[in-house]
Structure formats: structure tokens, C-alpha cells
Amino acid sequence: MSATAAPAVSAPAISPGAPVGWKVPATLSVLAVVALVVFGFLGSAQTAEFGISASGDAFALPALRVPGMATSIVLGVLMAGLAAWSVWLKLQGRRTPGWAGPVFAVMFVFSFLVWVVASARTPSISLAGLIAGAVTLAVPLVFGSLSGVLCERSGVVNIAIEGQLLGGAFTAAIVASVTRSPALGLVAAAVAGALVSMVLAVFSIRYLVNQIIVGVVLNVLVSGLTGFLFTTVMQEDPELFNSPGRLPILEIPVLSAIPILGPILFKQSVVGYLMYIAVAVVWLGLFKTRWGLRLRAVGEHPKAADTLGIRVNATRFWNVTLGGAIAGIGGSFFTLVAIDSFTKEISGGRGFIALAALIFGRWNPIGAFFAALLFGFADNLQAILTIIGTPVPSQFMAMMPYLVTVFAVAGLVGRSRPPAAEGIPYVKG
């Protein structure tokens, strides 16, 4: 296959004779049957209650109360209809339109929620709490995936997100504890993340070591190092070394009282607000500025960038470093916002979920943000469902975020295109 421009083959238009796959119709059909049978016919007839307003809201909206089995059956029939339509289209040789997937997904998730809530011991959950918690859990994921976006868009694979998060979390805790200033802890977290990233950058860019191996080794290294310092230093004198204190939650008056959206957008810690700013800035920077154009160029076609006088390896080095700093800030969330102390492995594999979010979000900051939200949602849902007592064993619930990750990345992403030069060191000549 020649990689050089092929006018005939690279033409974007899909010829009318292009085959329409069975993937979409088949997937929809199977899921529709599952939803109809399991959520519907085997569901509980209890009424499920979804609270919409929280206690501090400006005005209260009534809770949504739906009969469990009936709702799931109705949704199941709708989904079966959609699946049947998709099959019919396939038989006509036509494609299922793009909106069908998301609409189906929303119905499926809601049907699942109704089923699981209705069959719980206390058939009531708060939607506001569910979503606010999802955002909270997504914060480190978002920072981690932004780090990945910067590194990978510039052509360096970043498996070390986990190490960057963990390094940030540890450094934030120890610096904030010693200086008695969570703000300094936040800055230190960024520096720590950047340092972890610099190791990745030096080895992968300067010494051309396999980037995946460096990343994996870094994760192990940071995990070991922080674990060692935790037991030898922090646990010796937790008062001095492991009580960072929390960053305050800054509530914006009036706006924070809007139901559902208020707490998400206007009742956050500094780190939470920084997350929104970071997503916007990275997106804007990547696609609207000179910096972003050059960053993407060295990740797509470094030689072309080089022939235009752009210093490829320097560009990569500094963007990888910047990515690490962003991930470091994300790490501080664990020790300065979520809880006010460090424990071993506090990042708990979220760096890898961030990696998945980055791919699911197709290397786009906004895509990665929503992907991270989805994973945060799955994570929070399993926590809440365990609390309200569903008949599903909690071990299965605990699997949910990871199942969602695997299916999201494998099934829904399809052929997304990573930066062309990702993972390939650039050597002149």
C-alpha cells in the first residue's frame, strides 16, 4: 500500500456501492432485546424516584417518579423499534443515521437506571447528586487526558499519566503540609507532574527509548517512590507531612443555586474551575493559535515541520513538559480537594482511564472532557447504586466504569485516527 498521496483511494466520498456493515444493526438489536427482557419484563414494579433539585437550590423542581417495569417496557419497545428500523435500513443497503446511536444510548441508560433504581431497597436517587459527583470524579481524569492530548498531539505517547497524577498528588500533599499552604501545594503538584514528564521527554526524545516502555517504567517508579516516602516520611509524622488541608470550595452566589448545573459549574474548588479553564485554553490553543498549529504539525508530520524551520524536538519536549504540569494539577485534586491526606496509590489507575478518555475523545480536548465525564458518571453511579442497595452484586457494579471504558473505546470510537507520528521519535536526515 503506497502511503504517498493516492488520489483515487484517499478520496473522502464513499462510493454508493460501499458495503453497509451489520455492526450497528446487530449491536442495537442485541441491546434492545436485553433491555426489553431484563430491564422490562424481569424488572421490579416499584416506582423509581429521581430527585432533581438539591436542598440549596434557588427553586425546587418536583422529583421525577416513574413506575419501574412499565417505563422500562415502553423504552424497551422503543429501542426494539429503532433496532428493527436499523436492520430494515441495512437490508435496503442503507446506513443507520448517526443520531440513532446516541438516542439509543440515552434510552438504554435511562432504562437501566429505572430498572436498577426500582429494584433497589430504597428506590430513590438524586440526579443532581449523581451528576455533581460524576463531575467531581471526572476532574483528575480530565486533567490527565489533557496531558495526554498535549503529549500525543505533539507525537509522544504518554502512558505515564498515572505517574504524573500520583506524583502531583504526593507532592501537593507534602508541600501543602509543610508550608501550611494548599495553594503552594497546588503549584508544587504542577512542578512535580512536569518533572515526571521531563523524564519521559528526555528518554523518548533525546535517547529514543521506546515511549511505551519509558511510560510504564515511570508509572512503576513514581508508585514505588511515593509509596516508599509515604511509609518512611509521611507515616512517621503525619501531622507535619501528611495534613495538607483542603482547598476551599468557592461558591459563586446566585448562579450556584441553579438546579443541577449550578453546583457543577459554580460550586467548585480552584482545581475544579481550573479544569474548565484548562479544557477551554487547551482547545483554543490547539486549534486557533500558532503554538497549536506547530504542536499538531510536529505530531503529524515532523519532517514537514522541520523543513519549515520548526524545532521539532524542542516543541515536543516543552509540550510534553506542559502536559505533565497539567496532569500534576489533576493529581493535587486527590490530596487537596477530595480528601486531605495522601495514601499509597491514591490515583488508583485513573491515569489509565484518562488515557482511555483521551482516545475515546479522539485526541480532542473537548471530546476528552466529555469522555472523562462519562467515565466519572459510571464511577459515581456504581458508588450510589451500591449505597441504595441494588440486587446486582457490588463487585459487578464496581466493574462498571471499566466495562464502560472498554466498550466505549472498542465499540464506539471506531476508526479514529491518532496523530500520524505518535510514538515515533524524530531523527533528522
Place this chain on the structure above:
Amino acid sequence: MAHKENGGVVKLELQGISKAFGSFYANQDIDLTVEERQIHCLLGENGAGKSTLMNVLYGLYEPTSGRILVDGRPVRFAGPGDAMAAGIGMVHQHFMLVPVFTVAENVALGAEATRGAGLLDLDVTRTRIREISARYGFDVDPDALVEDLPVGVQQRVEIIKALVREAKVLILDEPTAVLTPQETDELLDIMRQLRASGTSIVFISHKLREVKAVSDVITVIRRGKVVGDAAPGASPSELAAMMVGRPVSLSLDKAPAAPGETTFEVTGLTVTAPNGTRAVDGLSFAIARGEILAVAGVQGNGQTELTEAILGLQEHVSGSVRLEGQELLGRSVKEVLRAGVGFVPEDRTVDGLVGPLSVAENLVLDLYDREPYARGIGMRPAEVRANASQRVEEFDIRTPSPEAAAGTLSGGNQQKVVMARALSRPLKLFIASQPTRGVDVGSVEFLHRRIVAERDGGTPVLIVSTELDEVLELADRIAVLYKGRLVGIVPAGTPRDVLGLMMAGVTPPKAETDAEAAAEHAAEAAAADAAQAEESPRPTRDSEGGTL
């Protein structure tokens, strides 16, 4: 060796440039002067060191010794940025364009206009692109994605990139390799236009016809050294002899084909690409014993998929491929090879050879598990060695020893290894894709003779080449592919410009509705067929054509 025949201002001088990679000198003591408003051609074989020299000039390589002068002042280029600042622009053989960027983004990259705070101002770039497009008659949309553009247009984007940076000297590295004959002519016109507007051009090529058509001065390079200068009026054989260092026969003088029974038939062959497009779309053709069918077309129009489908390397293939009555489709590659198909893949380094393995081992890659090279589960190294020394001699493979790693050989010798392997057993069909790509002129001649010898031995031969010269040289009949479809099959004597149009997808006149034209053409074709079969042994060729 400064030439002053134009009396123009000296723009660019290279003095005593040498560039060594380890102990190997890619360039040795090269002097070159490019005058203002001149098209200066660097002519040389593949691997002669032309591209290395230009990469030195463009600041991509640091010269081992020697100096560069611009307008008489010595300059040192630490990188392409310095070269661009000095007014030197380069269009690389493999385009330096980011495929997922728009034209404007590609042109802006590295010299971006901003609105302050680093915010891109692509409108400035768009305006410049439109200005330049208007001046030179390019039809380039600044907001098109580069990967969606045809190769010819991508090349114009490259030229725009250099012009936006106000290049006074433009280096074009093998610019015609990817173009149809018509696009090539357009490019030559653009070059003349650029010269008229004050840009001098360094034109790197190994194609004599183009070089003679457009150059003011020709400098010939061989094995890293300047052989001498030639005037554009020099004859092709003179130029070729300078390139190669010995007299070369530019024409093959092959005997007329004596087609026998038709044993290879392809019917309705369709290959669906992963993106759903049809890479090969309903191809039907047949080849007789003792006949060469050459497939012409611009790179990427389904040639790769066609040969790979016959061999069983492609998925999603429908239709029928029959060799001596046996269906080949649906069989494994090994079965197809065992059925008597010899295959030379288009990229020897990727698909043709296992670089780290020895020449001897590479020569038996297709038969290694059979007698006499294997017995039971064991190999028989003595047999492998014996076979190797025989092939090395027969195909004149220049290798230190049959035990040398195949990857260390020169391109031409690697190709001889691939060819020797394919031709070392009795064949019922021989397929060669790009049989002489990146091969020195001397080896081209040899490889072409071997292909014709295979034909004369009574094997149907399918050649795929993107070099029209090669197609014209070898073909008994020519099939032209465009976007996976067969535009037509024409006799070997078909003029170059007709083939050029066909390569751009224009159906030959016989398909036109004009009955008269059709009849005329049919008569012509018949005459040509007859001539080819009975009288004239050689296809009519462009007077200046060479297979270089």
C-alpha cells in the same frame, strides 16, 4: 566551474561541497553555480547524490566541507529556517505537507501571521494563496484539506509554500515522479513562468526528456561527483552516458511478441478498500503466453490492489482470476505461488526482501520448505548456497558474498535478488510491479531484458509501472488504470499524449459517440496492431524518450 554564459548576476554558489555519512561520501567536492533567472538541472541516477546535495543547500544536512555563497557572500545554514531566510525554497520529492491540515494551515506553518497573543490569522495566508494562485493560474482552494487533493495540486501547494516565503531560488526534487504526462507539461510551464518572474530553479531529475525540455544548464552528477555540464541540446544518449559513465543502450530492441494461447484471464475483478471505496473496480483482461501486458497509471489508482489481489494478498475481492483454467481467487498466497505465479512486489524493501537475512536465504524464500532446499524439517544449507552462487552469477548481483545481508545491497542489486527469486523456477504467469523503481540505469537495462526473455520463453507477463517510459519500453499491449477502473487497453504504439489523457481518466476516442472518429481510430488501432504483429518490432516512441 562557474558558467557565465548568461552574464546574469550570480545568485547561488556551492564551492567544494562534500558530505560524508560515516566513511561513505554522498557528495564529494561539488561545485555548482546557479545563475539568476535560470533553470539549472541536476541530472543523475538514483543514489548519485543529488538529493543529498540539495538537503545540504537547504540546511537539512551540515556539509562535511565546502561553503555556500549567496550573492557572493558566504552563508552558513544551521537549519531550513536559515535557508528560507536566504531566499531558498524547496519542494521535496515526498511532499512535506501535513495531510490533515488545510492548504492555508500548511502554507502558514512556520511563518504564521498572528493577531497578537499567538492567535492565528489565516486570512492573511488565504489572501496570499489566492494572489499567487491567480498569478500562476493555480486552482487551489485555501480551505481544502491537503489529503483530499490530487497529487498535482499538492505539488502546487508546495510551490506556493516556497513562494509565500519569497524564495528566489526554488529547488524541485524529482517533481515529475508522481505526475501524469499532462501534469508534467503543466509543471514545466509553471517553471518557465517562475523563471520569467525572476525565480531561479534547481531542477533535479533523472528523466532526460523533461530535462532537455526545460533546462538552461544541465549539470550531471555521478557517484557524488560532478561529471560535467551539458547543454540542453545534448543528445539523450550523450546525457545518459554521462550519467552512467559508459555508453548505454536506451532502447530495448525487443523482438515482436508472438502471442500464443491465452492462459491468464481476469474477469470482473473488484477489490473493496477498507474505507468502502472500490480500489479495483470490475477489471477484465486477458494475457496470452508470450505477451507482456503493461498496466499504466498514476500511482495509487489501484495497481497495488490489482497485483496483490491476484496473488491472494487482498481481502474483499470478488470476480474471477483464472490461470490455465484454474481459479486463483480464494487460494492462499502459497498455493498461488505453487500454481506457477512469479511475483515481484512494488516495494522490495517492504515486501520483497527480508533485509537482515542473507542474499542466499532471500533467494529461496518462496521455496525454502521444499526439495531440494529442505528435507523433512531441516534446511539444506549446501543446496541454498549452491543455488545462491548460481543466481548471483546469472543475474550479476553485486554482493560481497551470498552470505551478506540483503539489506546492505544497493537498490539495483536488491531488485535483482527479488527478480532472480521470482524467475528461478518455471512460471505460468509472471507479475512484476515497478520492476525498476529506484534502480540504476545499467540494471534497468538488464532487468528489462530478463523480463522480455521470460516473455519469449512463453510466459504471460503482467507489468505494472507508473513510469510511462517503462510501460512504452516493455509493453506489447497497454492497459490504463484510473481510479481502479480500466480506462482502456491500447496497442503498444499508442502515442504518449493519448496515454496521458487516459491516465487522467479520459476514455480513448474509440469510446466517443462520434462514429467517424471511432471508425478512424479503430482503423488506426488495427493498423498499429498489424504493424506491431508483423512489421515493426518496436513500439513507436516519443523521439526523445528514454527509460531513464
